[in-house]
Amino acid sequence: MALVKHTGGCHCGAVRFEVLNSPDLQVFQCNCSICTKKQNHHFIVPKNHFxxxxxxxxxxxxxxxxxxAKxxxxxTCGVQSFYTPRSNPDGYGVAPHCLDPGTVRSITVEKFCGEKWEESMKxxxxxxxMSKLAADTQ
Structure with a gap:
């Protein structure tokens, strides 16, 4: 998998980050209580790719x-551009809508039933x- 460097941040610009990931993002749309309220769509990366x-x-x-989950x-602006997901406490969930334009080729959205979190994780x-490094990217 070829990785690209994506950059992004919050709305006011106080928070800025870079993340290594494929240009083709696999994004989760979760329906747990907080993800529903915030419309928290995210892709997961290992900590050392952030x-x-x-x-x-x-x-x-x-x-x-x-x-x-953190x-x-x-x-300042209240935007969550990344977080530590419960599913992957050894990685980050990154909001694709907080990435700067130009490095994303495609986005595939997968629904995740956070209302039945344990069952869905199993x-x-x-x-x-997804938060583990593949042997060829280490």
């Missing part, structure tokens, strides 16, 4: 329920592996 370029001082975090967002074939 670099926060600026704005760590401008981030705040919201957690609930199991407190595994919903980080900009204190049934999903590869979501947990």
């Amino acid at each position: 670099t926060l370029l600026q704005g760590s001082h401008n981030l705040t975090t919201y957690t609930f329920n199991t407190h595994v 919903h980080t967002f900009c204190k 049934a999903h074939k590869c979501i947990r592996d």
